[in-house]
Amino acid sequence: MSALARDLAPLVLAGVLGTAGAGKLFGRGTARQAPRTALARLLRDGGRAALALRVLGAVELLLAAALLAGPVTPLPGGAVAGGVAAGAAAALLGAGFLGYLLYARAAAPDGTSCGCTARHDTPVTWRAFVRAAAVLVGGVAAALAQQPWWTAAGRRPAAALCLVLAAAAALTALSADPDRRWRMPLRRLRLRITGHPLAATGARTEAPLAATGARAAVPLAASVELLERSRAWQSVSRVVRSALLDHWDDGGWRILQFAGVYGGGGPAARPVLVLFAVDAGASLETVREPAVRVSVIDADSGAPVLATA
């Protein structure tokens, strides 16, 4: 099995380098991403970093092609010169990636994109290190391959297929943004199968309507929104100083309590409570002209104060 894995390494490695290289060379995001990568910090210029990423993409594509093409000249020992060169180059590339990642980690511990796949703005994580190490190991294995990958695959097609699929799955799991690729689709699927976990909140707001014919109480936020757009609010807004102090429902009314100052800023100023009563079932959705009751009472005595401010 290990011999098969070694002989198939060029194929898998070509797949990895081919995708990453094509992304860097042809991806529209490369120029946009480059200034945010650690490479830009290393080269001290975003434009140079973009160029370097594109060149690296081209090199990766060339390596992928060389790995796919396999041996050019069979050597007496059985090793294949073309494959050895491409494998060694890929191993060097993997070692270079590892070094670059270590630099990126040291230069910008949190946040800098590695630019590894030039697609998403992904920070340097353990996944990037594992990917680079995989390229290094794959390169060494490809250099040590004893026969072309198609010969090895032809001899044991089923095992080869399983091996390639497993490698592809592992590499996908290591891809830069697992959330975007599979965690969110899986969660969406679960919701589709098990139903929306918050569906009951929708039933709660609609049930009392049907059962009693009366309007169900709306969320407090809807009542406050209704109040703040009402003429009642306008008439006493200069008295109100606090945000919402307290609120409660009583007999279909929702009472909203604020604190305020009445009588200007001089010695005659008195602390007051400003009370609003709104329909507990009304919101801007259901009422165009809300009827709001307003009371201003003295905070110390509880005596009503005329709201003529």
Add this chain to the structure above:
Amino acid sequence: MSAYRTGDPLDRRRFLTAAALHGATVVGATALGAVDADAAFAAPMRPLDPAVAESAFAEGRITAINDDVLAVAGSYGDHSRVRVTGATSVWKARATTAADIETGDGLYARGVPLPDGTLAADAVWVNIVNLHATIRGIEKTRLHLAHGRHEIVGNLMAETTSAAYGTASPTADLSGLTIGQSAQVLGAWRPSDGSVDLVRVAVAPGAGRRR
């Protein structure tokens, strides 16, 4: 005024309800300035009454609480002292009292500067956060949110958490939230575990129709 003076909060509420319902009824709609949690992020409110001193603001983390004075270390290295009175509104995911304020909480306060250097707070918003996030997961009691590169757990609170779909009024119906939606999230941060108690989740219009 015996009911007003009594210490029993239910009696007091009963009295205030009667007072509110005897008040003048005003009908009509107009757009005006707000004092709800959103206002904490709005431009400073200019009082209409020239006799009232212009509002001052303080923000930061509460480093100490001495009776009714909160020592606040600002985000930019400044320090302030905020005085909370019986007339100060306190918001911590919901309207509450000063007893709920703890050392270590974040604070945003609006009030009037006093000669002794303290800020007499009219309104205090504790641990308020207002951020743009993407919904990454939905469970019965919480939402998973992504804010930039940060994963945030948003706790759903019965009777409090509301959803706003587009420009529609806030509703308790959260069944229209879907994974992948962008959302403006208003809530209270919990310093103990870094999660956010969700007060309002506003998503794009029509987004709630999809499932």
